[in-house]
Amino acid sequence: GPKVLQIPSHQIIDMGQMVTLNCDPVSNHLYFYWYKQILGQQMEFLVNFYNGKVMEKSKLFKDQFSVERPDGSYFTLKIQPTALEDSAVYFCASSSGQSNTEVFFGKGTRLTVV
């Protein structure tokens, strides 16, 4: 089936440094998402992105977070600077539409901030 690829699968970074998580969405999809999952807790919505713009973001999407998808390239989540509480698994997802269309997830990137 359709696949969302996330690169890298694991990332360890020093607190205060910048990190970029990369996502290759399903090829014909137009809506892109990031979710954050802290160990032992549920996946929580961070942001969704359509037509070059953030459509909606949650309270977890701090000022240090940003997303973009330059033409034809990865959909990225950048955190600058990182903090210890940013340690989590970040899932990228994509869908072809909005209302009730299936959302496809990647395997996640495990980010550890030390």
Add this chain to the structure above:
Amino acid sequence: GDSVTQKEGLVTLTEGLPVMLNCTYQTIYSNAFLFWYVHYLNESPRLLLKSSTDNKRTEHQGFHATLHKSSSSFHLQKSSAQLSDSALYYCALSDQEGTGSNRLTFGKGTKFSLIP
């Protein structure tokens, strides 16, 4: 805001027995969509079932669930669980009226483990 509750963190069963994983939700919007995602180890979470129709049973790959708006529930069931069903199961909610953005609210997940 919206919330989803999965009261069992871990369910362990002997293969061949029936299983029910509980899911209840809260939302102020009437047009809620409920989903079950299955997450196998080292794989991506993927959609198993979805529904927005009250009291209508939906089925896929041997699993079934019925959305009951009166009790705000969407329990996942299977009549005979198999070893290959061992995975994490997430219940999720999307309220189209509230956000219009296909944003999902997830439960904490239930780890389903089968014993041969």
